Amino acid sequence: MKTLPPDRLRRRLACRALALPLLLAAAGTSPRAFADRYAETGAPALERRVKAAFLYKFLGYAEFPPQAFGDPAGPLMLAVVGSDDMAAELARIAAGRVIAGRPIAVRRLGEHEPIPPVHLLFVAGSDNERAARVLRAAPAAYLTVTECEGGLRFGSVINFRIIDERVRFDVSLDAADRKNLKLSSRLLTVANRVQKGGA
Template identity: 65%
Template sequence: MHRPPSSSANHGLRRLAGWALLCAAALCGQQALLPAARADNAATSPVLERRVKAAFLYKFLGYAEFPPGAFADAASPVMIGVIGADELAAELGRIVSGRIVGNRPILVRVLRESELGTPVHLLFIAGYDSARVGRMVRAAGNALLVVTECDGGLQLGSAINFRIVDERVRFDVALDAAERNGIKLSSRLLTVANRVQKGAQQ
């Protein structure tokens, strides 16, 4: 029978969640971008892992320079698409509410697999089934910056792939995947990446 976590465990998780989100918020700091956000055994703390990843997705926008043709006009919003993670999309929506990046508002849209190809600036594809994720990455089409979370995500074509390293949410970056879509990633972001892939790998 499932036992609810104790009040002390809940307190510890809330305290750790707050700390992890502060670490993710450090992505916009002037000195250290990110002491890697601890997920406290993310396999058993999905809520915390989701919150940290949502915070990262928002912060990634501030370190990605999109090509001039990525926006219809000066007032066009930055669009984030999320597929396979409705709760994360809701969390991300709360984070970006009222915020701007590059003088543009940010909108979050939940997408279904049938909607892949919808033009978005950042697309997060959730899930750990590499075959399924690879199929969706190939179908992403008009998505400029693709973020995944499965094993071998960069080899599947994503530009950023979340990983859990030593119980911390980290991310790998593939510069070639970003550059193919005209995205320039800040060196400050690369500095705190777990790994940076500078060329296509087979």
């Protein structure tokens, strides 16, 4: 497989990230402004920013069950396990914004820290065992998102993948159903793969 020079790889990642309208809406900017802003960013940082934008946007395409909100005016709670950088980026994107009239709160959690009820839980990293362990310990998390090879097999609702140097995601409707979580058809349309009824 041909390896691109770092500069070309960064530019290609930035340009390919623009292909999904979901991401552009999350970024809240035009394609040119997005490319200008991130073209000089290192590939890992760019990937993190793209994923953070997706995580923020996922909230607007998920319908949570009534019991997910103890307080009718309470915030949408997001938790990140395994990446302080992702938590910081997600907090930056969500700062001052509301979804369905609710503010957004982002919390960093340690790997062995108890996971409180949250609307979205992101488990960072490629370690399958850690992802499986965290997901088992998070029964009160609704929209669970991972970025490891076996994310959906371990019960994650959404799992990020890198395909052709572009951030994509797979969706498990079975996992969403188990959480009484409804996902918008607009979200499913831009998914790389939608899984229903088995692995």
